Amino acid sequence: MDRLTLERHQVWIYLAAIVSGLALGSTWPGIGSHLETLLWPVLAVLLYTTFVQVPLLHVRDAFRDLRFVLAVMTGNFVLIPLAVWLILQWLPDDPALRLGVLLVLLVPCTDWFITFAQLGRGNTAQAVAVTPLNLLAQLLLLPAYLWLMLPAADFSAVLRMENILPAVLTLIGLPLLTAVFTEYWIEKKPGRSVWRDRLGWWPVPLLAVVVFLIAGAQVGIVRYAGPLLLTVLPVFAGFLLVAALIARLLTRVLRLPMNSGRTLAFSLGTRNSFVVLPFALALPAGWEAAAVIIVFQSLVELFGMVFYLWWLPNRLFSETSIAVIQRNPP
Numbered sequence: 001m002d003r004l005t006l007e008r009h010q011v012w013i014y015l016a017a018i019v020s021g022l023a024l025g026s027t028w029p030g031i032g033s034h035l036e037t038l039l040w041p042v043l044a045v046l047l048y049t050t051f052v053q054v055p056l057l058h059v060r061d062a063f064r065d066l067r068f069v070l071a072v073m074t075g076n077f078v079l080i081p082l083a084v085w086l087i088l089q090w091l092p093d094d095p096a097l098r099l100g101v102l103l104v105l106l107v108p109c110t111d112w113f114i115t116f117a118q119l120g121r122g123n124t125a126q127a128v129a130v131t132p133l134n135l136l137a138q139l140l141l142l143p144a145y146l147w148l149m150l151p152a153a154d155f156s157a158v159l160r161m162e163n164i165l166p167a168v169l170t171l172i173g174l175p176l177l178t179a180v181f182t183e184y185w186i187e188k189k190p191g192r193s194v195w196r197d198r199l200g201w202w203p204v205p206l207l208a209v210v211v212f213l214i215a216g217a218q219v220g221i222v223r224y225a226g227p228l229l230l231t232v233l234p235v236f237a238g239f240l241l242v243a244a245l246i247a248r249l250l251t252r253v254l255r256l257p258m259n260s261g262r263t264l265a266f267s268l269g270t271r272n273s274f275v276v277l278p279f280a281l282a283l284p285a286g287w288e289a290a291a292v293i294i295v296f297q298s299l300v301e302l303f304g305m306v307f308y309l310w311w312l313p314n315r316l317f318s319e320t321s322i323a324v325i326q327r328n329p330p
Helices: 003-008 010-027 029-052 059-064 066-088 095-105 112-119 124-149 152-158 161-188 190-199 203-217 219-224 226-254 258-269 273-281 289-316 319-327
Strands: none
Touching: 003 010, 003 112, 010 029, 010 203, 010 219, 010 289, 029 161, 029 190, 029 203, 029 219, 029 273, 059 066, 059 124, 066 095, 066 124, 066 226, 066 258, 095 124, 095 152, 095 226, 095 273, 095 289, 112 124, 112 258, 112 289, 124 258, 124 273, 161 190, 161 273, 203 219, 203 273, 203 289, 219 226, 219 289, 226 258, 226 289, 258 289, 273 289
16 A cells, blocks of 8 residues: 555544544543543654655745745635634634634645645645745744634633643644754755655554544543534535635636646645644643544545545536636636
């Protein structure tokens, strides 16, 4: 089995891991604390192997196609946040649910987005080039978005430095810094690129372990959050539709090529759920449902990507639709 096949079937691996974790947590309720102890180091290694796949030393490469960069930045950091703010007005007045939705929908994906862009006949080189720019922008802008969209009381309650600073330094900063040094070491000699390929196999199984541990440790919260998950299911499904339509609009306005439009749609439709997960797991008591919401969104998204792989190249960004765009500019 090659890596692409593994990534193509990852949704079933994660679903099996969640079911197994729920079964374990239900059978042995006291095991939750042990699973939480294992969760943090596994999550750190997952983020490290994910960051290694991002060309962190080549941010400048993204600017070789300024129209595509403009489309990605406008879509991910202007139009998508505006859409999320509108969605927020229709959500129940549950602070944990709203925070989970904001955390997961405001940050664009930096890992499997590239895989799906490749599978969906997008421009893989553009996807790789723009990924570090997406990562840096989201880390800088997420606090500002939360400040603007959360009530002041909720913002001050959940974003205390004593809660988030350890998670930021340990689970984001350290893996990110280690990945930068790893990339620098790899690029010093051509033969070392094999290590990036080897590490590229690890995100899928490690992510399966992470969702298994979360499901087992938070089985009680999952049961409590059941009605909330039904509430956000149409929200997350609708977000995928809105993201694709925004990508088509930007493709038409900026007159992007067909494969660039597909890549843009995958960038807007996929979210960075497991980069914001450490923030959710570090929240104080009473906010545990936010982490469950984030994991649930990733599952909805993966099933949505199966639909994207058919819909984008065959309908929304087919040869015919792009030809119409090019003949009839706005």
